[in-house]
Amino acid sequence: MKTKLTNKILRGNIRAAAKLMSDLEDGIPEAIKELENLYPYTGKAHVIGVTGSPGVGKSTLIDALISSFRKRKMKIGVIAVDPSSPFTGGALLGDRIRMERHNTDQEVFIRSLATRGWSGGLAKATISMIHVMDAMGKDVIIVETVGSGQSEIDVVKVADTAILVLAPGMGDEIQMMKAGIMEAADIFAINKADRDGADALKIELESMLGLKNRPNSAWKPNAILTQAIYNKGIEELAAEIIRHKEFLISSGELERRRKERAKLELTEAIEDLLKSCVDSVLGKNYLDKLADELVNRKTNPYSVACEIVSQSISKLNKSSKLNKSGSRLMKKEKQSHFVTEPCEKGLVEIFTGDGKGKTSAALGIALRAIGHNLRVHIIYFMKGDYPYGEREVLCRLPNVDISIFGRDCFVDPADVKAEDKEEAEKGLRKAREVIQSGDYDVVILDEINVATAWKLLDANEVLELIRNKPEKVELILTGRYADPRLVEVADLVTEAVKIKHPYDKGILSRKGVDY
């Protein structure tokens, strides 16, 4: 499917591509949909990774390489990654300062990226960014890592050709022998080669490379001396990059690398989807909640993880089944599955009176809310483990939780047991926690009016619950005998009046209709 945005990007529109990149970076589901459309048009560009310690001259070298490739009429994309602050989340992205002279060249697109907590030398969105530039028709995409040390070798996973930039005076031959990035690079650039020690570094490097035994590879990495700032050695480096590209194609290595990359990308997509599904099923704060139980050894991480994943998968299954057989409306809803738009301002509603239909009305609102991806919590007071039909279906729907308090029989107002009171108080505590958690948009307190009228709960406490509720939470109270103080503070009060009830004719409560 080609959307307007897809078309713009395929035509090389920088504004459209740059905007999509921001959305991809922010992990917006609709942006990932756009990436689905672009994916068939990717896989053409040659991706070059450039890594090395801070200050060795990566950005300056890339600046010189851009000029060299532009002479060959190639279209260039650059993705320059710099670190985010682990403290504030902010970042100073300063790589493009070395490449500013290319800013007015329409065929050079430079984009700076912050790591946002991602380790390995790149940002999480790097691969998506490469795809967007690839779809725009860039011939070469250069990825600059953060100034990295020894083991940040993620760049090898995204690049066709990985270049390690070194500079003289940064370590002896033991550094050369270490595992990690030294083993993984396809080309070595010894930059600042006018400084003392460049030739010695080259000899050490070459002797190390001579010893190397990289299985199944006929490629022998070379070390090129460069002085990026004086534009020296750049043509040799560019020629070596092109030689490596030709080798990749003729040896079949390119295909092998791209398969590895595809596997990695798929694994990440699966993890991301599962994670966002878990978040939508359990709410964002589930880790905090479970942490207490784990610390107190009430449960263990392994079985909890298993439970969470199987729950998420079953919900994912259900929503995709709905999607297949459902109407167009359903399909649209599915797309926005993870996007919640809570009501701006939540109100307090009361359904009371002696007629039938109070809980049913509340459940109707719950259904409506779930349909709009709002998160609902229903707390049943005084209705213990009774086979209500709605409970069977609610526990299978996304974005809704239920909590049940009360004994498995009806409470006799003339003979209130201590256990009834205890259960109701537990329910009230739960209600407080749920309302304040920020995890729910609609909270239904079923039969709380009766529990209050029969003195299982203090009306003042319920009043306080209402007063302290966060603004965006919609609170619904059901049950006969609503306390006048609650009625006074509520925004909506509906009284169901009994005109007729089948019970008067001796018809008892019917399965599927009354419960």
Added chain:
Amino acid sequence: MDSERKIRVLVAKPGLDGHDRGAKVVARGFRDAGFEVVYTGLHQTPEQIANAAIQEDVDLVGLSCLSGAHLYLFLEVVRLLKEKGAGDITVIGGGIIPADDIAKLKEGGIKEVFLPGVPLNKIIKWVKENVKPLRVV
């Protein structure tokens, strides 16, 4: 998934003015406020700045000028952004700017002007209140 989007800012020095201390301090302050700051360095033409702002999809461009050429340089950046379909990017400026020019700059599309001595947190507060990242999809 963060519901709050990161604010991306470009800090640039247009024209032939070598005084970048102020721009660097502001860039650093923005970083510490949790923004992602692209710093482009000295001696930029308005064309270079507008192109970089679009490529980086920033929400805000902060221009610094101490040479006296702010009227031309600042307004040219605003004009180029509009011409390139990026008129929604907020542009602010700072530097040695006579009071008479502030009104002219604002009239020309510069959203706010900060003069020497303004506390960093005042600029940051202004950005947080006035810059809201927009989504494309």
